[in-house]
Amino acid sequence: MPLLFLLFTACKSGEKLYNKGRFDDAVTAFVKKLQRKPQDATALALLPKAYAQAQAFHERQVNQYLTSNNSLKWEAVRKEYGALQQLYTAIHSAPAAMQVVQPKDYSNAITGAQENAAEARYDRGISLLDRGDKANARMAYDEFAAALQLVPNYRDAPQLMDEAYQLGLINVVVSEIEVRSPYYQFSADQFRDALVRNLQNRQINRFVKFTDERLARSQNIQPDEYMELRFYDFVVGQTYVDRSQREVSKEIVTGTSKDTSGKAINTYTTVKATIYVTKKTVVSKGLLDYRITNTNNNKLLRTDRIPGSYTWLNQFGTFRGDERALSDDDKRLIGGIDMAPPPPQELFLQFTRPIYDQLARDLQIFYSNP
Template sequence: MKKLAFPQLASIVAILLYTLLLSCKSGEKLYNKGRYDEAVNAFVKKLQRKPQDATAARLLPEAYRQAQGMREDRVNSYLRSNDDLKWEHVRNEYRSLQSLYTAIHSSPAALKVVQPKDYRDAITGAQENAAEIRYNRGMDLLEKGDKASAREAYDEFGAALQLIPNYRDTKQRRDEAFQLGVVNVAVSQIEVRSTYFQFSADQFRDYLIRNLQQRNINQFVQFYDERVVKNANLYPDEYIELRFFDFVVGQTYVDRIERDVSKEIIVGTTKDTTGKEINLYKTVKATLYITKKTVVSKGLLDYRITNTNNWQVLRTDRIPGSYTWLNQYGTFKGDERALSDEDKRLMGGVDMAPPPPTELFMEFTRPIYDVLARDLQSFYSRI
């Protein structure tokens, strides 16, 4: 084992003494500031390290008495109040007192000067009362029979289980509240005027439903394909109707442009009368023949959310979307040096066929999908 040099040993001893002194002073400061729980813990730690410390032994009983009195006063205040959830506050106070009990029992020296009270039975009683209150609130809400109250009941039963797991039949009641509180939403099939695009429209709808389900926007909202609802004999609470309106796919425009270009270039150098070298310039020219093919696809999606119980329209909107495919190519006559870099990029291109109509359909609906998904997430997150 390596021996410490005297300066190192002295330094370590000095640090330990300073820490002990600081701990004692910290406990006194906390006590003088009325932070009695923290003072108790500080004095206990001091007695764990130095069981004979007179200051900690003298102040610990008083700090504990003050902490106990302060928290029991709060308990009595809560018990006199009309707050439905007072037993949860009472439990928290008892828990704080029990933590002091545990801390003091961790130090034999601390136990010699103070005998803390065991609050385990008090905590158990408070938890049982608190759980009963939460349970009864949940049952009262369930009896109202509406979805909003059922969702509140679900939270109440959840709070009861947090207090006492397996309390009575709370799990069963919470499941019942969840089922009553859920909003089942059916998403309609999308009808388009051309059967050629029906498959693409179905893909749009299917992807939307999967995305809404995976996002888990709200635990109380469940999305279904309209076909699933019919086959399972489910009765949806809300119905999202989707319809593509006034769409055009593959509208083609061809523009042929003829454009003259010119540029001054340096062709050499010469000297002036003073002998200074100067550049010689020449203007070069060319004619560009550019073909620009533009294929435009665009349309509108109407959507409407309806409450199926009273057929009230909850939300309606129309979302535009568009996609433009562009191909440009060209040739030129004349001096290539007259062309700009952008002009050169157009030269030598070829006439390309646009994507197939089904792909164009998916492209113009992509921005529609993004807006629709955000709208539905915003709408259903507030339920």
């Protein structure tokens, strides 16, 4: 029963598709029906009509594209021929379908359309590349890539694609960071190195390459843009000590007794303690100034200052009085110890982390579409 239902449904759906003018889908439905039931009268009768209608439609589309002035018309032609070739393949999959339809093989037509489409993309790439500027070189790169998608290793498109990439590339050289104290130069270099690696790994734009200044000098890389980084007004390791005390108390049960009826009655007393707290904070903060300049015309492209801060905190305490008055939080505080703050270089890196994150976000937006 389920099989008969499926066969009936397939037949009806094929007719429905045919009546709606969806001739490609109707051909596919009728072929599937004939694969399961080669003698189906409806499929045998309507398949030739559906194929003829589909073929006529796609051929008309091809003729319309060929008469247009669109330089990319061959890609549309290739798509139409591809649809016809799919029908050819589908009909060949069912011997019963081949008895009533002799589909046309469009494989040669597809190959020809691909060659023409690749040539059109190639010619567009050549025209763009000849203009000699970065913006057109980037568009030329995409045209050569499209040509190679259509026909692998088409002419010298791989070499021209690489040429277009090199011409369209924006080399951004990131400066060595100036800090007022050589004591922090190593940490500043770590900041810069991590930033360059991060920007490269993010692949913000395939036509933007970030290089640190030292590597650019050693490899004689000429920058198109120069990013200058400088830390201003930074303070590392400024320690503040705050001492305070507070009184705590708690009622506790000290015993029980019974009243005249024999009911238990708790006896309470109040216990007290004084907590002495030492709070040490080490504040580190600063500003990063960055400027991006076009090295060809010295035009300032972007500038900003990004603040960052980090506060290291350590608390510990002692108490006098009855320990029973202390809460669990009080006990944890009493259990703390006086610790030395991190070394200045570590504090420098800590306050630069929020600066780093903000700068990376800013640059990702700025270079997403140069």
